[in-house]
Amino acid sequence: MIEKFFNAEHYARQLGGGLSTDETTLEHYQRVGEGQGLCPGPDFDPVSFKITRPDLAARGDLLSVFARLRRDEPSLTAPTMAELFPDIPVDPSHCHYEPGTDLVSHDRCDAEQAKAFATADEFVLPTNKGAYKFHAPPADLLLERLANDAPLSLMRYPHGFWTCLTLINRVRQILSQHLPEGLLAPDELTNAVIRLCRERMAGVLLVRTVFIEGFLTEVEKDLHAPLPEDVLCGVSFKGYPTLDRRLFIIPGQGPHNDRLCAEITNTFSKHFSPDNSLIDGATPKRWAISGSLRGIAEALKSRPVIVIGPPWFSSLGRRLGLMCYAHVAIASKGTFGVRRTLLARALAAARAALRTGGRRPVMLFQCGGSLAAWLIRRLHAAEPGVFYWDFGQALTAWHLDEAFYDFPWMKVYKSAMIQNNGLEGMYRELAGPHYEQWLGARVQNDG
Known part of the structure; x- marks a missing residue:
């Protein structure tokens, strides 16, 4: 019954595309993944299920519990983190821009200045x-x-890394205040936060990259290694x-x-x-x-x-x-x-x-x-x-x-890069007779 809710490809993406042992992805999920808050497939989130049904959390093997409940109640669903917490603020911005800030004009320099x-x-x-x-x-x-x-x-x-990590820390702190103390292990909480951010920021470039379960937890452990x-x-x-x-x-x-x-x-x-x-x-x-x-x-x-x-x-x-x-x-x-x-x-x-x-x-x-x-x-x-x-x-x-x-x-340094690295000849050859138009159009767009 649990195979209906387990998707090996979906789960493997959270592991980075593969296992370092001979066990199957399902065996890995049952042994390690569920305890880390990883999802066995797109239709079941063990952390959101744990949050909504804390009475079942102590049993462990939540995927099997959910599968049995679904057998008796086919309409039962496990909500997403975004559905559970739609009001937690998620801001992926790198900075807070002041109105009228024009960084292209402020930072642009000529080729000689760029040599600094x-x-x-x-x-x-x-x-x-x-x-x-x-x-x-x-x-x-x-x-x-x-x-x-x-x-x-x-x-x-x-x-971008520090922006994402800062956002996760902020959302982790807010989410913790909504949950009973001790309900989630640290990795469960982190991966739940990552899913919450990804679901709430669908379409944002950062979501297609860093916000994948398992990755940032591995990177944070790397940061503590000499x-x-x-x-x-x-x-x-x-x-x-x-x-x-x-x-x-x-x-x-x-x-x-x-x-x-x-x-x-x-x-x-x-x-x-x-x-x-x-x-x-x-x-x-x-x-x-x-x-x-x-x-x-x-x-x-x-x-x-x-x-x-x-x-x-x-x-x-x-x-x-x-x-x-x-x-x-x-x-x-x-x-x-x-x-x-x-x-x-x-x-x-x-x-x-x-x-x-x-x-x-x-x-x-x-x-x-x-x-x-x-x-x-x-x-x-x-x-x-x-x-x-x-x-x-x-x-x-x-x-x-x-x-x-x-x-x-x-937009700020394109011309300086071309001149200082001696690349004008290469780009003239690539653009042919349209080089000046290409360069001019890019400069116009840059402004």
Whole structure:
């Protein structure tokens, strides 16, 4: 009877696309998944059922209990979290914009000014725990390691990750106040909150990525695990670097005067200490804007390069002039739900590159910062002899002609990226006689 409500594909997405044992997905759900608040299928939520029927919670094996009840009462349903809690506020915004804020005009700079991002910099975030320092190193840091063939990895937790984690913390706290104390275990509560956020924000971009059961609980556990010395950790609270060196996206916005910034800072400080060595998570974009990425691209020509990214990155090897290039393509949505499958594909590509016996390969990531961090931690543990670099959207400097990309930072720095990385010739060739019209149209749209 329970098989009617168990969907192996639906459940596997919450595990990242696979199991690490020989047991079936149903056996895994019964042994582990239900206790973590994972859903066996789209028609049964064990947490919402537990909340509505706390008298049955102590019995365990809620899926079997529900199946038996349905047999006697076919109209019985388990409500969704959104149906149970329609009034809990869910706000996925990165920031609170002031009316009339025009960031494109405020932040735009010319190509010469943008070269300032090539130099070393440091940012300080004062908190009650102490002052956190974020270093923005020059690209020489990577170039020197490449020259010595000494692997160094860079992973990042970008602003979208902290927004999502902050939202989950806020909703978790509110939801806890609606529930009897001790009814839900921590993982049950977290996965229920993730479902509530996803159901309430249907259609929002963040929902298609991070808000999947199981993922953020795994990432939070990763955050408490120490990193090897040859893995740099980047953190950022806004989507791109700015010449005024502010930490958050809106000028003047910060923990001292903005509730959301204070919440994000508090979330971040729970996972890091002021003693941690941290990199500015926007550093790869600094290199793309200043033109430093051009030097890194030149240095990559003599070694194997693997990119984890969207389908159109199949042409990146040709655009960069790489001699040994492999592309592990990801889908436009659902990637977080097949992360273990993606991990296996990336690991196979890394090992194939290592077997060439030449210089150590470099694996570049453009698949979302939190997913890249999840992958890099596991890839580095399995094959530490590879350079793992999460460059994220900085790689799109070579794909500005792709219509999918219309991010705010590109509106600010597109022209500087083209000029400083010497890409005008490539884009003129791609656009042909329509280059000026293409560039002009994009500039007009940017404004």
